Amino acid sequence: xxxxxxxxxxxxxxxxxxxxxxxxxxxxxxxxxxxxxxxxxxxxxxxxxxxxxxxxxxxxxxxxxxxxxxxxxxxxxxxxxxxxxxxxxxxxxxxxxxxxxxxxxxxxxxxxxxxxxxxxxxxxxxxxxxxxxxxxxxxxxxxxxxxxxxxxxxxxxxxxxxxxxxxxxxxxxxxxxxxxxxxxxxxxxxxxxxxxxxxxxxxxxxxxxxxxxxxxxxxxxxxxxxxxxxxxxxxxxxxxxxxxxxxxxxxxxxxxxxxxxxxxxxxxxxxxxxxxxxxxxxxxxxxxxxxxxxxxxxxxxxxxxxxxxxxxxxxxxxxxxxxxxxxxxxxxxxxxxxxxxxxxxxxxxxxxxxxxxxxxxxxxxxxxxxxxxxxxxxxxxxxxxxxxxxxxxxxxxxxxxxxxxxxxx
Amino acid sequence: xxxxxxxxxxxxxxxxxxxxxxxxxxxxxxxxxxxxxxxxxxxxxxxxxxxxxxxxxxxxxxxxxxxxxxxxxxxxxxxxxxxxxxxxxxxxxxxxxxxxxxxxxxxxxxxxxxxxxxxxxxxxxxxxxxxxxxxxxxxxxxxxxxxxxxxxxxxxxxxxxxxxxxxxxxxxxxxxxxxxxxxxxxxxxxxxxxxxxxxxxxxxxxxxxxxxxxxxxxxxxxxxxxxxxxxxxxxxxxxxxxxxxxxxxxxxxxxxxxxxxxxxxxxxxxxxxxxxxxxxxxxxxxxxxxxxxxxxxxxxxxxxxxxxxxxxxxxxxxxxxxxxxxxxxxxxxxxxxxxxxxxxxxxxxxxxxxxxxxxxxxxxxxxxxxxxxxxxxxxxxxxxxxxxxxxxxxxxxxxxxxxxxxxxx
Numbered sequence: 001x002x003x004x005x006x007x008x009x010x011x012x013x014x015x016x017x018x019x020x021x022x023x024x025x026x027x028x029x030x031x032x033x034x035x036x037x038x039x040x041x042x043x044x045x046x047x048x049x050x051x052x053x054x055x056x057x058x059x060x061x062x063x064x065x066x067x068x069x070x071x072x073x074x075x076x077x078x079x080x081x082x083x084x085x086x087x088x089x090x091x092x093x094x095x096x097x098x099x100x101x102x103x104x105x106x107x108x109x110x111x112x113x114x115x116x117x118x119x120x121x122x123x124x125x126x127x128x129x130x131x132x133x134x135x136x137x138x139x140x141x142x143x144x145x146x147x148x149x150x151x152x153x154x155x156x157x158x159x160x161x162x163x164x165x166x167x168x169x170x171x172x173x174x175x176x177x178x179x180x181x182x183x184x185x186x187x188x189x190x191x192x193x194x195x196x197x198x199x200x201x202x203x204x205x206x207x208x209x210x211x212x213x214x215x216x217x218x219x220x221x222x223x224x225x226x227x228x229x230x231x232x233x234x235x236x237x238x239x240x241x242x243x244x245x246x247x248x249x250x251x252x253x254x255x256x257x258x259x260x261x262x263x264x265x266x267x268x269x270x271x272x273x274x275x276x277x278x279x280x281x282x283x284x285x286x287x288x289x290x291x292x293x294x295x296x297x298x299x300x301x302x303x304x305x306x307x308x309x310x311x312x313x314x315x316x317x318x319x320x321x322x323x324x325x326x327x328x329x330x331x332x333x334x335x336x337x338x339x340x341x342x343x344x345x346x347x348x349x350x351x352x353x354x355x356x357x358x359x360x361x362x363x364x365x366x367x368x369x370x371x372x373x374x375x376x377x378x379x380x381x382x383x384x385x386x387x388x389x390x391x392x393x394x395x396x397x398x399x400x401x402x403x404x405x406x407x408x409x
Numbered sequence: 410x411x412x413x414x415x416x417x418x419x420x421x422x423x424x425x426x427x428x429x430x431x432x433x434x435x436x437x438x439x440x441x442x443x444x445x446x447x448x449x450x451x452x453x454x455x456x457x458x459x460x461x462x463x464x465x466x467x468x469x470x471x472x473x474x475x476x477x478x479x480x481x482x483x484x485x486x487x488x489x490x491x492x493x494x495x496x497x498x499x500x501x502x503x504x505x506x507x508x509x510x511x512x513x514x515x516x517x518x519x520x521x522x523x524x525x526x527x528x529x530x531x532x533x534x535x536x537x538x539x540x541x542x543x544x545x546x547x548x549x550x551x552x553x554x555x556x557x558x559x560x561x562x563x564x565x566x567x568x569x570x571x572x573x574x575x576x577x578x579x580x581x582x583x584x585x586x587x588x589x590x591x592x593x594x595x596x597x598x599x600x601x602x603x604x605x606x607x608x609x610x611x612x613x614x615x616x617x618x619x620x621x622x623x624x625x626x627x628x629x630x631x632x633x634x635x636x637x638x639x640x641x642x643x644x645x646x647x648x649x650x651x652x653x654x655x656x657x658x659x660x661x662x663x664x665x666x667x668x669x670x671x672x673x674x675x676x677x678x679x680x681x682x683x684x685x686x687x688x689x690x691x692x693x694x695x696x697x698x699x700x701x702x703x704x705x706x707x708x709x710x711x712x713x714x715x716x717x718x719x720x721x722x723x724x725x726x727x728x729x730x731x732x733x734x735x736x737x738x739x740x741x742x743x744x745x746x747x748x749x750x751x752x753x754x755x756x757x758x759x760x761x762x763x764x765x766x767x768x769x770x771x772x773x774x775x776x777x778x779x780x781x782x783x784x785x786x787x788x789x790x791x792x793x794x795x796x797x798x799x800x801x802x803x804x805x806x807x808x809x810x811x812x813x814x815x816x817x818x
Contacts, residue, residue, distance in 0.1 A: 016465045053489055056425045058496035065495070068488030068503045072481040079477035080462055086474070087467035094477045098507065099552060143508060 002167040003125065004034045007135065007157035010044030011174040012231035013077050022231065023084035025172075026130060030090055035125040037164065039135045039157040040081055042073025047136075047150075063108035067137075067147045071097070074134035074153065082132045092130040095121065097137035097145065102156065104138035104146045107288075111138055111146035112214070113155065118163035125164075133160060151212030158215045162222035169219070169226050170237075171211065176230035177238035178203070178210055180404040181256040185392045188405035192238050192254065199254045199347050200226075200240045202381040206345035207259030216240065243349075252350020253402040258395050260388055262292070262310040264341045264373065265319060269304040269333035270296075276307055279330060283322050289315050292343070293374040293385055307332075308374060310385065313339060341373065342391035345383040346398060358382055364401045370394050411576040412534065413443045416544065416566035419453030420583040421640035422486050431640060432493035434581075435539060439499055444534040446573065448544045448566040449490055451482025456545075456559075472517035476546075476556045480506070483543035483562070491541045501539040504530065506546035506554065511565065513547035513555045520547055520555035522564065522627075527572035534573075542569060560621030567624045571631035578628070578635050579646075580620060585639035586647035587612065587619060589813040590665040594801045597814035601647045601663060608663045608756050609635075609649045611790040615754035616668030625649065652758070661759020662811040667804050669797055671701070671719040673750045673782065674728060678713040678742035679705070685716055688739060692731050698724050701752070702783040702794055716741075717783060719794060722748060750782065751800035754792040755807060767791055773810045779803050 006026065013019050022038075029036050041047075050070045054061050078094035085092035097104075100120060104111035121131050135153025138146045148155050154171055161169035178200065181189040195203075197220035204213040210228055219226045219240065229237025270276045277296055284291050294309035311319045316337065323335055346361060361382060365372055370393065374385040386394050399405060415435060422428050431447075438445050450456075459479045463470050487503035494501035506513075509529060513520035530540050544562025547555045557564050563580055570578035584592075586600040587609065604612075606629035613622040619637055628635045628649065638646025679685045686705055693700050703718035720728045725746065732744055755770060770791060774781055779802065783794040795803050808814060 016462055019466065050485060053425055053485075054492060057428065057489060057492045060496075061492050062495055065488040065491045065503055068491070068505075069485050072484045075481045075484070076459060076462075076478050079474040080466060082474045082477070083463060083466045083470050086471055087469075094474055096477075096554075145505075 001033055001035050003037065003164045004029060005037045005039060005157050005161040005164075005166045005169040007039040007153060007169070007171045008041065008231060009153065009173045010041040010046070012172050013040055013081065014044045016080070019077070019080050019084050022081060023088055023090070025231065026085060027088055027090050030130060037121060037125065037131045037133060037160055037166070038081060039133045039153055039160060040074060040077040041135050041153040042077055046073035046076070064144055067108045067145050071134070071137040071145045071147050074136050078132045078134040085130055085132070090130055091128055092132055093124065094132045094134070096134050098139040098143075100133065102138035102159070104140060104148070106140045106142060106146070108140070108146055110149040111140065113138060113148065113159045113218070116159055116163035118160070121160070122164055148214065149212065151209070152214070154212040154215035155218055158218045158222070158224050158226065161224045162218065166224070169224050171226060171228045172231040173210060173228065174230065174232070175210060176233050176235045177228050178208070178240070179255065181395055181399050182208070182258065185258070186256070186396050186399045188399065190404065190406040193236075194239050194241065195254055196243045196349065197240060198243075198380055199349065202345065202347040202378065203255055203257045206257035206343065206347065206381065206383060208255075208257045211240075253346060253348035253404065255347055255404065256345065256395050256399055256402075257347060258342055258344045258391050260342050260391060261313050262341065262343055263313045263316045264308055264310050264338040264385065265316070265323070266306055266308040266336040266338070267323065267330065267332040267334075268306050268336065269299055270307055271331055272305055276305060276330060279326070280307060280309065280323070283326055284311070284319065287318065287322055289319050289322070291319075292383070293376045295374055310341070310343065310374070340388045341385050342388045342394070343383050343385055344391060344394045344398070345381055346402065347381050349380050351380050351382055360401055361398060364397050365394060368393060368397050410442055410444050412446065412573045413438060414446045414448060414566050414570040414573075414575045414578040416448040416562055416578070416580045417450065417640055418562065418582045419450040419455070421581050422449055422490065423453045425489070428486070428489050428493050431490060432497055432499070434640065435494060436497055436499050439539060446530060446534065446540045446542060446569055446575070447490060448542045448562055448569060449483060449486040450544050450562040451486055455482035455485075473553055476517050476554050480543070480546040480554045480556050483545050487541045487543040494539055494541075499539055500537055501541055502533065503541045503543070505543050507548035507552075509542070511547035511568070513549060513557070515549045515551060515555070517549070517555055519558040520549065521623075522547060522557065522568045525568055525572035527569070530569070531573055557623070558621070561623070563621040563624035564627055567627045567631070567633050567635065570633045571627065575633070578633050580635060580637045581640040582619060582637065583639065583641070584619060585642050585644045586637050587617070587649070588664065590804050590808050591617070591667065594667070595665070595805050595808045597808065599813065599815040600644075602645070603648045603650065604663050605652045605758065606649060607652075607789055608758065611754065611756045611787070612664055612666045615666040615752065615756065615790065615792060616670075617666045620649075662755060662757035662813065664756055664813065665754065665804050665808055665811075666756060667751055667753045667800050669751050669800060670722050671750065671752055672722050672725045673717055673719050673747040673794060674725070674732070675715055675717040675745040675747070676732065676739065676741040676743070677715050677745065678708055679716055680740055681712075681714055685714060685739060688735070689716060689718065689732070692735055693720075693728065696727065696731055698728050698731070700728075701792070702785045704783055719750070719752065719783070749797045750794050751797045751803070752792050752794055753800060753803045753807070754790055755811065756790050758789050760789050760791055769810055770807060773806050774803060777802060777806050
């Protein structure tokens, strides 16, 4: 009998009635002859409410206590789903992170899974019980509850799948797969049957919210076959897997992502002499603040440099604090903050080949009259920073240019 | 420096603003030079909502999963109060039952604390941190979360106080102490400055809802000095302690309690020959159904016995089931159920002495025209069963007769 992991997100288990439906779905997998581990998120809305409580009490909250508070929602849904399964004749029990245990590091609020001992779970599964695991949570070396960052239940599911050597890991969510672009912005966006880990990773990193980035990294590292599908339909969804499995895949550009949740910070009038970009980089990295699009331009007077980069909007205040404390050392004049920006990214292995897709990108945006404020690139990703108000138009026009519209498929 | 335990109930921490107020109260205790452990309930309403979810999924829910679900509310408030304290400069951390650990037996949903290792808490307290403990929860020998029954946070507080040898245990609630009767029924009820464990135990057992009965038993067994006081006022509250401390106490009758949540069951026309009361007692005890006021009377024809007793209304159906299954053996005619009863209890060490307080009781009720349907007594308690509609009048008139009215104090 194969081991299967199924993860259900907050909208799939938002009410008692939905939990009953999920139980029926799990039951059918059990009756198909599988050992099933179910990973659950909190009921949708629960975690946001808890985060609001924490922020209301203290904007500079202790992250270990934040984790103590926000991990509770997944505890509730795990117990409820176990009861729902039992009530339809399927033996089940709930498992919290510390009970398995899911061992993480001590980076509270954004912990990384270090080890999962699958032995207890496997023993229980082999006795014919479904294991319901609280997603998003683990336990630190100090014996305290940690959380894996928003969307972390995806990572829990993948890590459990790796630990028990599961045949596949199904991520049930409120969309029926991975799309070539956000369908709310691009009506002609189409669902992908397959996507390579590396491409999915870039989509997640660049704003696609379907899967937490860490979960894709983990799946790639441990070769876990991920399937993204809807809990509300029977559609087959999108398989996220290795390139080897995707020999039939013809598309060179897999999709577009965009995000509005970054801010651009600009330090003005830095001296040209010093390695300012290096210093900024080190300052941010020392505080674990992720940044992108770090670059410098000659200031208008031609004498000094302006340095810009982007960070998550939620990290904006912290980044400004850090830079202001280093004002004398960096010797800048002003620190500007621009929230009115969007990052638009093109993702696909085709960027590695000679189709000059980057030329296409700049040409398209130029023709649309959209200003490109900054650029960053990897082997399979090209991101540009544009004014927020132009994000939708940029994504839609690029979707057409890269022949991703459904009628082109 | 002395160790102090403070417990805050759900109405005291029902909102973020109330949690901030509790933090200030704890801060003043820390600044007075004490090591403080705070035990918290869930925000009021939270546990009821979770219980509703469970019952909606399955009326015959798995109690271990019930505990997994309903224990989450105390996790939230512990983390939030830790953050609130930190934000006003008081070092604090949250502790869940399994982290301390609070070891219980495996009677899920109504577990009993078997052992608390205070070493981790004490080490943390001695480093100058306030310990915030999630009430109501523990961990079973199997490593699963247990709960102590509704109101169990009181017991958590007392057990922690015993484990760390605390100077006292303050129970903050929405009333400002123990009253001579329920103030909603008896406007002249007065607050007691002191009460003996044994008397408090009877008050709790007979319907006073201020303290969970198990918490008083635990306090008596371990000689923990309990104080019941309001989180909303500065009044000194009521001290619950041993008789030895109460040498100055003059009152012989401490208070009155009443409860409307029992039903009277009557088996009619039993043969006089058999030890019917013994058999009924054994049947109920075998199923762990607590009963009171078991007695028999000659039936009107003078040939047979009628046997009556009371049980909690929630246990009524179970008790009826058990008796109906034993109908042939017991040889009764009919089984009558009367929900329209109230138990009124007089509690105090004065019942042991020669003031004939029981005479006073029957005389008073007779003069008030209130029918006494049954009686039960212990050294320090005298309970009578009266028609539910007379409960308020019975309590008020007895309160006056026993000179408990505030103007008499």
